[in-house]
Amino acid sequence: MASEDIVLQVQNVTKSFPGVKALSDINLTLRRGSVHVLCGENGAGKSTFVKILNGVHEPDEGSIFVNGEEVKIHHPLEARRLGIGMIFQELDYVPEFTVEQTLFLGEEPTNRFGGIDWREIRRRTVELLDAEGLPYSPDTKLKDLSISDIQMIEILKAVSADVQVLLLDEPTSAITKTETSRLFEKIEQLKSNGVAFIYISHKMDEIFQIADEITVLRDGKHIGSHPVSELTVDAVISMMVGRPLDNVFPDKPEREVGEPVFEISGLTAGKRFRDVSLSVNKGEIVGLSGLVGAGRTELVRAAFGLDPYDSGVVRIRGEVVPPDDVVGAMNRGMAMLSEDRKRYGLVLARNVMENASILVLKKYFERGWNRKKKEISDVDAMFTRLNVKTPSLLTIAGTLSGGNQQKVVLAKWLLKDQEVIVLDEPTRGIDVGAKFEIYRIIFSLAASGKAVLVISSELPELIGICDRIYVMAKGRLTGELSVDDFDQETIMKFATQGSVHE
Ligand SMILES: Nc1ncnc2c1ncn2[C@@H]1O[C@H](COP(=O)(O)OP(=O)(O)OP(=O)(O)O)[C@@H](O)[C@H]1O
Ligand SMILES: [Mg+2]
Numbered sequence: 196m197a198s199e200d201i202v203l204q205v206q207n208v209t210k211s212f213p214g215v216k217a218l219s220d221i222n223l224t225l226r227r228g229s230v231h232v233l234c235g236e237n238g239a240g241k242s243t244f245v246k247i248l249n250g251v252h253e254p255d256e257g258s259i260f261v262n263g264e265e266v267k268i269h270h271p272l273e274a275r276r277l278g279i280g281m282i283f284q285e286l287d288y289v290p291e292f293t294v295e296q297t298l299f300l301g302e303e304p305t306n307r308f309g310g311i312d313w314r315e316i317r318r319r320t321v322e323l324l325d326a327e328g329l330p331y332s333p334d335t336k337l338k339d340l341s342i343s344d345i346q347m348i349e350i351l352k353a354v355s356a357d358v359q360v361l362l363l364d365e366p367t368s369a370i371t372k373t374e375t376s377r378l379f380e381k382i383e384q385l386k387s388n389g390v391a392f393i394y395i396s397h398k399m400d401e402i403f404q405i406a407d408e409i410t411v412l413r414d415g416k417h418i419g420s421h422p423v424s425e426l427t428v429d430a431v432i433s434m435m436v437g438r439p440l441d442n443v444f445p446d447k448p449e450r451e452v453g454e455p456v457f458e459i460s461g462l463t464a465g466k467r468f469r470d471v472s473l474s475v476n477k478g479e480i481v482g483l484s485g486l487v488g489a490g491r492t493e494l495v496r497a498a499f500g501l502d503p504y505d506s507g508v509v510r511i512r513g514e515v516v517p518p519d520d521v522v523g524a525m526n527r528g529m530a531m532l533s534e535d536r537k538r539y540g541l542v543l544a545r546n547v548m549e550n551a552s553i554l555v556l557k558k559y560f561e562r563g564w565n566r567k568k569k570e571i572s573d574v575d576a577m578f579t580r581l582n583v584k585t586p587s588l589l590t591i592a593g594t595l596s597g598g599n600q601q602k603v604v605l606a607k608w609l610l611k612d613q614e615v616i617v618l619d620e621p622t623r624g625i626d627v628g629a630k631f632e633i634y635r636i637i638f639s640l641a642a643s644g645k646a647v648l649v650i651s652s653e654l655p656e657l658i659g660i661c662d663r664i665y666v667m668a669k670g671r672l673t674g675e676l677s678v679d680d681f682d683q684e685t686i687m688k689f690a691t692q693g694s695v696h697e
Contacts, residue, residue, distance in 0.1 A: 207258070
């Protein structure tokens with residue numbers, strides 16, 4: 196490889212946090228105009244690695260070379276000056292800011308009086324949006340845009356500087372298939388201009404579509420780097436988990452499916468969803484399929500009392516669940532793992548044990564006694580079952596890797612031991628090995644008689660674990676399939692009913 200082909204070289208980078216060696220001795224070579232995918236289980240060190248390149252963290256040891264010259268990157272602004280931009284795993288934006296404010300934040304052009312040149316900002320924003328064919332005005336607030344649109348703005352912001360390297364940390368975890376294609380087109384276009392990418396993802400199909408090279412990390416160690424042409428999905432997975440993974444799904448347990456436990460009847464909320472009725476029986480795993488935006492999350496959020504609805508009724512074992520009352524829903528036996536775990540699931544500044552036992556604290560106080568030992572052993576057992584990777588039970592939740600934070604939220608609900616369990620995208624951002632574990636847990640919940648409702652954008656996942664699948668499109672229920680009729684095409688047909696594209 197000619198050295199001028201190499202834009203970025205990382206040598207022997209090591210990084211420790213209190214209680215964990217996040218990275219040890221990592222090497223990576225990034226070629227100009229290529230996509231280098233970084234794979235590995237939750238907590239393997241992927242985000243830490245790209246954060247070092249972006250100046251968020253400093254390495255303890257090791258060297259970084261940009262265009263053959265050794266550099267020290269102490270701050271994201273320094274990274275930017277070196278032509279390194281990053282799109283974070285959790286997009287960090289100001290919802291009240293407009294598109295143009297976001298694009299030029301911190302780099303506002305000034306006029307000859309030293310003030311911010313808003314006319315210039317407007318002119319350049321319009322030019323950028325036009326060039327990309329993005330149909331919204333520079334005044335649009337970010338809170339009115341979709342995640343994918345915001346991400347595109349962040350990419351444009353990164354690219355508007357003289358970017359050579361773009362770091363993308365799970366950029367497709369919260370966007371639709373169509374939006375993913377739009378992102379991939381943008382990547383291809385930038386590649387042909389010589390931009391190089393480090394791309395983190397847990398989605399194997401995507402990885403093989405976009406990668407030129409793949410590097411696998413496991414427990415902070417460099418397992419290998421290969422051109423994609425030399426690899427298969429199975430090979431990557433076994434590099435990731437350290438052993439071959441024979442099955443994607445565990446065996447479905449034999450169960451006695453009982454009477455209806457969770458019933459939604461005629462639920463309606465403006466344009467978000469209309470007249471939706473469904474039920475989940477004791478011991479049953481029911482899927483809720485549909486395209487992103489079909490109203491699935493809105494529906495279950497309303498049923499759980501997080502949002503109001505106009506009409507209809509929700510029942511658990513025949514008892515009415517009061518609207519707009521989360522505590523009421525919980526007291527009647529409902530649990531919900533929400534799709535946006537950062538906002539609704541975790542107290543990031545608290546330790547992981549507090550987060551996990553927050554709903555069941557009462558249980559650990561008895562006749563004035565704080566049964567801390569019991570709390571510790573219960574949480575510890577649940578973490579072991581979910582394979583949560585944390586240095587200790589006292590680790591601050593916000594410092595866990597993305598996937599492990601999700602497992603803590605799941606642990607919280609499992610400890611609460613509710614009768615009705617709604618899981619909204621339970622495996623988003625979860626690595627392949629841990630997915631298998633989560634399916635096993637869903638199966639054991641059903642086997643113990645819980646009623647489980649699962650929302651997922653991954654069709655094979657629903658087909659693999661459910662007994663029945665409902666499909667929604669544009670806020671309405673459009674289909675219901677029982678296990679013998681499961682078929683991707685039929686589900687897609689219901690999911691696109693009444694819509695023009697996707
Ligand atoms: N700021 C921090 N403070 C303490 N520990 C941290 C911090 N950031 C990361 N870690 C730890 O470093 C390890 C690697 O985390 P990292 O976020 O890099 O994993 P990841 O590969 O991106 O995982 P995921 O797929 O779940 O996003 C984890 O054990 C994590 O708990
Ligand atoms: Mg990560």
